[in-house]
Amino acid sequence: MMQPPDSPPSSEQQLMLRASALAGLTLGELADWAGVAVPQDFRREKGWTGQLIERWLGAEAGSRPEQDFPELGIELKTVPIDALGKPLETTYVCFAPLTGIAGQRWEQSNVRHKLARVLWLPVEGSRDIPPGQRRVGAPVLWSPNTDELLLLQQDWEELMDMISLGQVEQITARVGQVLQLRPKAANGKALTQAIGSHGQPIQTRPRGFYLRKNFTQNILLQHLYLSENPLA
DNA sequence: CCTTGATCATTT
């Protein structure tokens, strides 16, 4: 039986070694060995899988607005996949700034920084598989290529333009080719300040940036054909 | 309230 590390990985290689060691194991095994109870479902513990994987890779717990491995400049994302390897959910990236965004540039945006380097860890997520029996897949270390970067930048600029023009209430999840903007809060009562259609301050639900499923799927698929040893 | 970890539940 394995045991979770007690310190962050000292190198990218060590991180990948840790992640690769999880491939093929079930969430039940990882939970047992870490002394964590497995929930019947995720209705009341939606972040359970991500937090379990964080422990096994030695990420610092917490809600700091930073990368999971700041020393390595790497962000960790677990992604639920179906039997065919397709993402079952969009991927949350970060909150969207709704005020004080004049002159904000893509190059220095939170989205750009978060996605600079991501360690994707696919996990079986079909609801007909009990959480404890769901298997962890092989890790994929990814940085956006030129095409992906351009798509992300185009979407980010379109969304941020709408926000700065006071059109945040008109933004639906349909806007954006690969990046979308959706509510992100504890509930519908949470409100934050934004810009209204006449430039006046308004109260609206906080929003977050999410990656569409197809975009994430292409990342995982590319590695299937283009990486040296995708199954290692 | 904000940010982290995301999935749920209803609509389309």
Add this chain to the structure above:
DNA sequence: AAATGATCAAGG
């Protein structure tokens, strides 16, 4: 069946 909009928990 897929996508959108809503929601749950914990740390700060």
